[in-house]
Each structure stands twice: as C-alpha cells, then as structure tokens.
Amino acid sequence: MKKLHYESSGDNYKFKDPFKLIALNYSQKTKNNLKRFKRYGLEIVDVSQSRGESAYRIQIKSGKLSDFQLAHVEESIGTKNIIADELATIYGKSFYFNSAIDNAACIFNDLSTCGAFPLTFMLHVAAYPNEWYADLDRWKGLIEGTAAACDMAGASWGGGESATDRDIIIKGKSLLSGSATGIIFPSSKALSEENLRDGDRIILLKSSGVHANGITLLRRELLKRLPKGYKTKLSDGSTYGEALITQTVIYSKLVEEAILNCDVHYAVHITGHGWRKIMRAKKPFCYMIEGIPVPQPIYGLIKKYSDSSEKDMYDTYNMGAGFALFVPRESVQKIMQIAKKNKIQALDAGFVQKGPKQVVIKPLGLTFTTEDMSIR
Amino acid sequence: MKKLHYESSGDNYKFKDPFKLIALNYSQKTKNNLKRFKRYGLEIVDVSQSRGESAYRIQIKSGKLSDFQLAHVEESIGTKNIIADELATIYGKSFYFNSAIDNAACIFNDLSTCGAFPLTFMLHVAAYPNEWYADLDRWKGLIEGTAAACDMAGASWGGGESATDRDIIIKGKSLLSGSATGIIFPSSKALSEENLRDGDRIILLKSSGVHANGITLLRRELLKRLPKGYKTKLSDGSTYGEALITQTVIYSKLVEEAILNCDVHYAVHITGHGWRKIMRAKKPFCYMIEGIPVPQPIYGLIKKYSDSSEKDMYDTYNMGAGFALFVPRESVQKIMQIAKKNKIQALDAGFVQKGPKQVVIKPLGLTFTTEDMSIR
Numbered sequence: 001m002k003k004l005h006y007e008s009s010g011d012n013y014k015f016k017d018p019f020k021l022i023a024l025n026y027s028q029k030t031k032n033n034l035k036r037f038k039r040y041g042l043e044i045v046d047v048s049q050s051r052g053e054s055a056y057r058i059q060i061k062s063g064k065l066s067d068f069q070l071a072h073v074e075e076s077i078g079t080k081n082i083i084a085d086e087l088a089t090i091y092g093k094s095f096y097f098n099s100a101i102d103n104a105a106c107i108f109n110d111l112s113t114c115g116a117f118p119l120t121f122m123l124h125v126a127a128y129p130n131e132w133y134a135d136l137d138r139w140k141g142l143i144e145g146t147a148a149a150c151d152m153a154g155a156s157w158g159g160g161e162s163a164t165d166r167d168i169i170i171k172g173k174s175l176l177s178g179s180a181t182g183i184i185f186p187s188s189k190a191l192s193e194e195n196l197r198d199g200d201r202i203i204l205l206k207s208s209g210v211h212a213n214g215i216t217l218l219r220r221e222l223l224k225r226l227p228k229g230y231k232t233k234l235s236d237g238s239t240y241g242e243a244l245i246t247q248t249v250i251y252s253k254l255v256e257e258a259i260l261n262c263d264v265h266y267a268v269h270i271t272g273h274g275w276r277k278i279m280r281a282k283k284p285f286c287y288m289i290e291g292i293p294v295p296q297p298i299y300g301l302i303k304k305y306s307d308s309s310e311k312d313m314y315d316t317y318n319m320g321a322g323f324a325l326f327v328p329r330e331s332v333q334k335i336m337q338i339a340k341k342n343k344i345q346a347l348d349a350g351f352v353q354k355g356p357k358q359v360v361i362k363p364l365g366l367t368f369t370t371e372d373m374s375i376r
Numbered sequence: 377m378k379k380l381h382y383e384s385s386g387d388n389y390k391f392k393d394p395f396k397l398i399a400l401n402y403s404q405k406t407k408n409n410l411k412r413f414k415r416y417g418l419e420i421v422d423v424s425q426s427r428g429e430s431a432y433r434i435q436i437k438s439g440k441l442s443d444f445q446l447a448h449v450e451e452s453i454g455t456k457n458i459i460a461d462e463l464a465t466i467y468g469k470s471f472y473f474n475s476a477i478d479n480a481a482c483i484f485n486d487l488s489t490c491g492a493f494p495l496t497f498m499l500h501v502a503a504y505p506n507e508w509y510a511d512l513d514r515w516k517g518l519i520e521g522t523a524a525a526c527d528m529a530g531a532s533w534g535g536g537e538s539a540t541d542r543d544i545i546i547k548g549k550s551l552l553s554g555s556a557t558g559i560i561f562p563s564s565k566a567l568s569e570e571n572l573r574d575g576d577r578i579i580l581l582k583s584s585g586v587h588a589n590g591i592t593l594l595r596r597e598l599l600k601r602l603p604k605g606y607k608t609k610l611s612d613g614s615t616y617g618e619a620l621i622t623q624t625v626i627y628s629k630l631v632e633e634a635i636l637n638c639d640v641h642y643a644v645h646i647t648g649h650g651w652r653k654i655m656r657a658k659k660p661f662c663y664m665i666e667g668i669p670v671p672q673p674i675y676g677l678i679k680k681y682s683d684s685s686e687k688d689m690y691d692t693y694n695m696g697a698g699f700a701l702f703v704p705r706e707s708v709q710k711i712m713q714i715a716k717k718n719k720i721q722a723l724d725a726g727f728v729q730k731g732p733k734q735v736v737i738k739p740l741g742l743t744f745t746t747e748d749m750s751i752r
Contacts, residue, residue, distance in 0.1 A: 015506050015508075015509035015510040016509045016538055016540075019509045019515045019519070019538060020538060022515075022516065022519055023519045023522075023535075023538075024535075026519045026520060026522075026523040026533075027519075027522075027523060027526075027532075027533035027534065029523065030497075030523055030526040030527060030531065030532050033494075033526060033529075033530045033532055034495070036530060040493075040636070042559075042561065046534070050534070051534050051535055052534075052535040053535065056496060057534075058495060058496060058532060058534075060559075066442075070446070070495065070496070070557065072498055072534055072555070074450075074498035074499070074500050074535075074536045074537055074554060074555050075537055076502065076541075078541060079541050079542060079543055082543055082544065117413075117416075119446065120432060120434060120448045121406075122432065122448055122449070122555060123399075123450070124452065124500075124553060126452065126553070130390070130392070132391075133391035133392045133395045134391040136394075140398065143395070143398055143399045143403075144402060146402075147402040147403060147406055150406040150409060151406060151409060153409075154410075154412060155406065155409055156406050156422050156434065157406040158403065158422070158426070158427050158428075158432025158433075158434075158448060159400075159403065159427055159428040159429065159432050159450075160450045161450055162392055162395060162396060162399075163452055163454060165452075165454060165455050165551060166455060166592050166596075167458055167546065167549065167592075167596075168455055168458065168545060168549045168551050169546070170544060170545070170546055173543065174544070175502055175544050175551060177502070177537070177553070178450060178555075179448070179450050179498060179555035181446065181448050181557055183418075183420075183436075185416075185418065216542050216543075220543075260416070
C-alpha cells in the first residue's frame, strides 16, 4: 500500500511560496497609505510583523481616539463542504449547518491568535449554478450555522456575498469563505510572538477532530481505500463520515475570557502543517511537549489506511489539539477554569525554552526541527 | 436574432432572494453579540440599516475611544478575470494586473458608498491546480495590481489567502475576491440614505466601461455573436477585448476628499441592475436625470449584438457612470474640483425630489420604477 501524504493530493507549497513571498514584499509598501490619517488628526500605523500572519493588525491612536488595534482576517473552509455534499446524497439531509460553522471557525480561530475580540463577520458563498441556492435544506443550514458560529465567537454578522460564478465553480459545488474583524484594546493586550518567554507554559486546547486541514486527501484518496467509504466504522462506533462532519471548535470566547482575566502571551491556530505550527514564531525557541491529548478515533483510521507514521500524522493533522496558548505559569490555573467553563478541554502540555527552534513531543519520541517546516 | 439579457446567462435572483432575506433575518439577531463590550468599557452597536448593504458598519463609542464607525466589505470580481485568461491565450501576455485592480475596485467602491476611508485590504485567490501559481507573469500582475489598487484607494494590504480548491474550482481557473475595512470619524460623517434630501444634486462619476457587472453574458453569449470575437473593432478603433479588460475606476480617494472638504449626503455604487441602482435608497424619492455621460463605444456594440433596447442597456450596465454621489447644491462646485484633481470625470446630472420612487432619465425618455427593481 502506497503511503498517502498531504502534499500528494492537497496543497503543495512549491508554487505558492514565491507568490507569497513577493506578495509580502509588495504589500509591505502599502502600509504607507495609512500615513495620510495623520493629516486628519488620527495616527494609524500597521503592525508590520502581522502582515501575512493569521490575522493582520493596524494600530489606531490619537488625541481623539485612544490606543487600540483592529484585526482583519480573510479565510476559507477550503474544500471541506464537499464532504457535506457527499454525505447529503448518502443520508438524504443537509450537513451545511456544520459546514457553515467549519467555515466561520477557520476565520474566527485565526482572528483569535492575535487576541482580537470578534466584531464583525461577512460570509462569501460562490456557487454554480443559480439553482444551487434553491436547496432550502442546504441554505437554511448554511444561514443557521453561520449565525450560530457568530454567536459562539461573539461577532455581528453583517452580510456578505452570494455569487454565481459560472465557468469558475464546478457545477453543483460551492466555495465558502469570509472575513472578520476584531478589536484589541489597549494595544498592549495583543498576542504576539514578541511576548513569548522562556518558561511559558503551552496550553493545548482540544479539537473536535480534523477541522479543515488535510481534507482533500481524506475525502479523495483515503476515502477510496476505506472498506465502506464514509460509513466505515471507527473504534468508538461512529463512522468516518460522521467524524469528518463534526463541527470545528471555535476558541474565540475562551481566548477572549483568558485575555480579560489573566496574562496570555501568544497563540497559535493548529491548522496546516499540524503540530509544526506550534513553532510558528520566528524566534528560536524549543517547545517541549510532555503531555498530549488523546487523538480522536478518526486519526487511528487515517494512520492505518494512509500507511502513515506517527510523525507523518503529527506533521499534518491537529491530532486532537486545535489551538495552543502560550502563557506564564501564573495564568495556567485561571485558563483551566475558563476552558472548563467554555466546555473545551485544555491540557497544560509543556513549556517553551530557549534553544534551537524545534517541537519535541516527548511522549512520542518525536522532534520537528526547522527543516521540517521551511514555510509558514 | 434572439435578445440577450443579463438574467438569461448570468445572475438570476429567483433562487437567491429567499436566501438573502432569511440570511438578513438570522444575521440581524447576531448584533446582540456586541453588547458584551459594554462590560469591558466600550459601547459598540451595529448600524442595523447597513446590514446586507454594500458595506456593513458598526459604531464604537466610549469614554476611552471616542465616536467613530468601522466599515467592513466582502466582495468578489465575479468571473471577469476569465476574460483576462482568454485574452492571455490570444495576446500571449497576462492581464492580471487589470484583473487585480478590478477585484479590489469592487471592494473599495462598495466600501466608499458609506463614506469610510479605506484602512485594510485582504486578497483571496482560490485556484486549481497548484500549478496555477506557477505562472509568474500572471501572479506578478495579480500582486502588482493589488498593491496598485491599494495605493489608489489608500488601504494597507495585510495579506489574505491563496488556496488550491480541488473539486470546487474548474481546472485552470481562479476565483478572486477579498475584503476591506474602513473608518468613519466622527460617525456623523457616514454617508447614509437618512441624509438624502429633496433637492440634492446627483453627481455621476465616469466609469471606464462595463466594470464587473453583466460579464457572464458578455464573455459567453455576446462573444459568440461578434464577427471577430475579442478582436472585434469598436467605433473608436480599439477592440472588444481591450475595452473589457480596461481597469475599473476606484472612486475611494475622490469620495474621501469630498467628505473631508464638503458636505456629502449619500452614495451609490452603480453595479448590478445598472441605473436602477440609483434608487437604491428605501425612501420614496424620485431621481431626475437631466444629463447623461456619453457611454463608452463598447456599449454600442453590446446594444447592437444583444438586440437590446436603450432601457435594457440602462437597467443592466453602468453606461458610463460607475458611482453616484448625492450632495447639497453648495457642494457641487467643490466636488467638481476634487473630481478633476483625481482625473475622474464628474457630471452634475440631476436632482432628487420627493415623489414616487423612480429614476427618470429625461434625455432618453426612460423611467425605471420600483416594478423594475424589486430586489437590491
């Protein structure tokens, strides 16, 4: 059985890296456009290190408006809603309530990495043909799920775009994406790698499963290998399809309460590149993981049928940890309480220490170095 | 020759109207999520009438932060960049610099309808396959055009998403979209239909051609009827392809300067539904148009080959007017100066008066009533 790996079917960064790099160079210069506000009595500067990160930030200060930051995210669920489309044909009902939550979750969880409190949300649906919008069951799920996700995150849903994009979107398919804004006040409350310290504790927040990454492989190549496709049973009695369609966890309220109640230094949304994302910060720190959450049963199935090693699994999937908070030791107890209140399992999983940039997962004897992650 | 009309090939609102209506209902309730900020010492409320409009707005006021509004837009160029793809095969070079401007222009012009000064921009590229990102000429144009558009509008480009969406995007195609934020301060400077007054002058700002609406019809059905396709000559000697790929005008700087220097009441981005958009405001006003800009040569060609009436043309396309400002008479002269400085032709085209909701284009003997526009 040939090994299945993410890059073989889904994303692949060989072609995108130069694009992203040059885009970063060109976009960097546009920050000067904000200088004009000084003439209007407002001082607005961009937080340059946030450009190209999960959430982009600008800082607004002046005599009139005091010091705060605005965060802006544009993201997409990618192709995960195709699973909802396929399950609808099997189960005869729509799963777009969950797809809508998955989509908004990608956006809100990115927003929360900088500590922004969600303000506004806009939904973008690009479908084809116009009849896509005639499926009442589907679009009601999409609307109700989006509203529910905004309630979970604390954002006001302001509208968006519902387009028909002929000759771009494959017939019967739809691309879900959107954007969100958030506020950080005062600016000093922003989560940023500059705050990351030797000795910080790493709190891993439980995911609900694979969330939105590695999906192309899972719904294509892996699916073909499963004896009963989406109906293949997992060790807990549920099915592969049910596990894949489980709502993504939205961490925004937990992060907001943590910031309001204790000191938080930094955060990472564990998405593409799996646990390698833990070393997202540019600074050379070593991330010592001493305890790991129990991965959901779906990961056992994925590992088996993709012929993956433990390392392959942790370098691709969130393996039960969807978000990481980096906090001083004094904050740990409070964060555990807040997580419990928000019904999200949290694990005081390890610590940050000076040293070469790497993630060491002690219980598994795994180490990821910068050679395992050249891009972001 | 069968008449070609927009709804026959492109968008069609029969299926989307219920979706939009229910989405509006559900999203309306999420405004309550902003109430929590009061506990944090900030008063944030949404501007409910802006929900589902071109730009969604929230108002932020408190002891710490004084009174201002934040505007948020999510939009897409739709399928216009397909023309760039097709012209690339004819001319052997990429036109994505213009596509990038078209895409950002849709977003910034929507943002400017509420009077917001652009702050941040995020680009979303959804393509397939990964090799789409290997075309250096194309992606350099996309990056340079996006940066140029941000410079034109005054926004800082913060990043975005460059995705590969297998099984959603047709092979070789890409969907361009994005989002922007803007600031209005003080809140009283917001452009809103509440400010619209009997006697206000209607200033029409010149478009550069068809911008991004009605595109599906133009690049499919109409194209097939043209003797030489994209190379069909227009009355001014240019070609159909060249006319279609002309950069969309970005009105943001002009609108910003107008707001800073004189009284502006309301604005409309003339997109889908053509000149019917002039009566976008819910209030029952009559819009008397006494002068019209000369439509670009491409409109003559479209009219002829689509067998359209004058009314069909004005109910679908911008016909040379991409944006409308509604201002008190005292502001007209100043706005003309600002338009000239920004190298955008402006026409003091008519006035607003009390009466049944309609757009009367006197020079053409055309009238659009609410029966011509049940949706927004």
